[in-house]
Amino acid sequence: MAIATDRCKGCELCVTACPHHVLELDQAVVNALGYHPVRLVDPAxxxxxxxxxxxxxxxxFTVFAPRKEARS
Structure with missing residues (x-):
């Protein structure tokens, strides 16, 4: 997943929608728009x-398909 934090307005809709709770607002960062952007806290x-x-x-968000494990 890639997140364009420069465009994020910190609305938290994604944080609420995520069923796996892997997103949160980054309180340590303020983007050029003046908002705390979302960040991925648990990529796995x-x-x-x-x-x-x-x-x-x-x-x-740009979401990529999960990687498939190589078969041996």
Whole structure:
């Protein structure tokens, strides 16, 4: 997942929508718009369900398909 934090307005819609609770607002950062942007706190917990991207009014998320494990 990639997050365009420069466009995030900190509305928390994605934080609320995430069923795996892997997103939170980064209280230590203020972007150029004057907001605390969202950050991914647990990349391993993200299942690429894209609910965050679907609810985001500012289209800050780019969600990639989860990696498939190599078979041996």
């Amino acid at each position: 917990g993200c299942t690429s369900c894209v609910l965050c991207a679907r609810v985001c009014p500012d289209a800050v």
